[in-house]
Amino acid sequence: MSVSLQSEAIDVAAEYAQLVGDSPGAAVATFTGYVRDHSDAHAVTELELEHYPEMARNVLEELGQSAAERFGLSSWRIVHRFGRLAVSETIVWVGAVADHRGEAISACELMMDTLKTDAPFWKREQGPTGEQWVASRDSDTERRARWQSRETQ
């Protein structure tokens, strides 16, 4: 039931253990995002994540709580990094615990889809040809919109 904004790498095993705790629900879903070595057509050697700290914390806490209510989660966690990240490093981790698999998996998907478009983080890619801000994707906006129209499954 918590959010972490951090510059350090995400310890996925420790996050998982803490999420599940002593008495797990029946269903635990997680998602981890990593820095890719490419973006569309060009190579990426490093990523810088700028963020708006106070707002990011608020947005992530609200979206975690919203997913928890919608899918009846007994536990959830969102970890997002900021600062300079090398290729193959973790960027984001979300986890959800529920009574049934559908809820746990959908909650992770909802948290990720909402986070992508609503949480104030901005990626700046560095590559052999220079630096550039990452443009937002229409596909992310479309995935986000699904949650407003779709019935809970």
Next chain:
Amino acid sequence: MSVSLQSEAIDVAAEYAQLVGDSPGAAVATFTGYVRDHSDAHAVTELELEHYPEMARNVLEELGQSAAERFGLSSWRIVHRFGRLAVSETIVWVGAVADHRGEAISACELMMDTLKTDAPFWKREQGPTGEQWVASRDSDTERRARWQSRETQ
């Protein structure tokens, strides 16, 4: 890209580390199922999982490969236990690595939905009022059917 059928508890952290390896894709989704302390209205104190070993291995390998093709996975893993399981123990773990989050998450969901209805395992619950075989659920059959009609997202 592999299946494990085992009587021992699932080491989720070790499975995750092995799935991701040295060069992760951008998106890693996992699902873990645990033994619940209840089933519908009655209490459960222990679970016994019977299975058909040769067929179970075949079915799980085929469904992993099928998810890998459908969602372009760079790596996947399915671990399923058999034998006697105490409450709160792990039953099943699936993991998928893809280039994008939608594919990784959907692959986990597909693997779990298909596994529930197609893999030859049978749960027998033990509780204060005796033992009984778990009945299959219409909701599982319905979730399974979605994948035949739904477009890849």
Next chain:
Amino acid sequence: MSITIKLFSALREALGESEFQLDLSDISEASAPVDVAAIKKRLSQRGAEWKEALNQPNLVHALNHKVVFIDAVVSEGDELAFFPPMTGG
């Protein structure tokens, strides 16, 4: 002709057997190919419990580790399994 029969879960329990060889020399000499339906019919002759257990509506049959329809043709040395719907995961 002989095949291996396997039974699982509630079916294994109800019938008290998990695996046995079934000799089908007599029916395989007929002109029609031997299918799963013919084997169900043969096993149903073993008694009322067998008839009841093998004719429950949700019975699943797997031939050589793949779920098949009732008209699947069975050959020498095949492994045919009967069981209730799966409940793993």
Next chain:
Amino acid sequence: MSITIKLFSALREALGESEFQLDLSDISEASAPVDVAAIKKRLSQRGAEWKEALNQPNLVHALNHKVVFIDAVVSEGDELAFFPPMTGG
């Protein structure tokens, strides 16, 4: 009346400022409430780069850490941020 303005990402970079106080005593004395649109207009008077940066089609504005529409009313001590669409996760 004074508020805090914050700029992020490409906007911060293009305008060379990340945070500053903006005095709105003159416009807040008028009868109409001061909204985000009025502040965009005021900041656009700082020069061509400001006008261009603040009028890009996808600009997002957040008032006290929540995304708001352009007609949101701004009060003394508020924090108003401008930035491009988010690209985290």
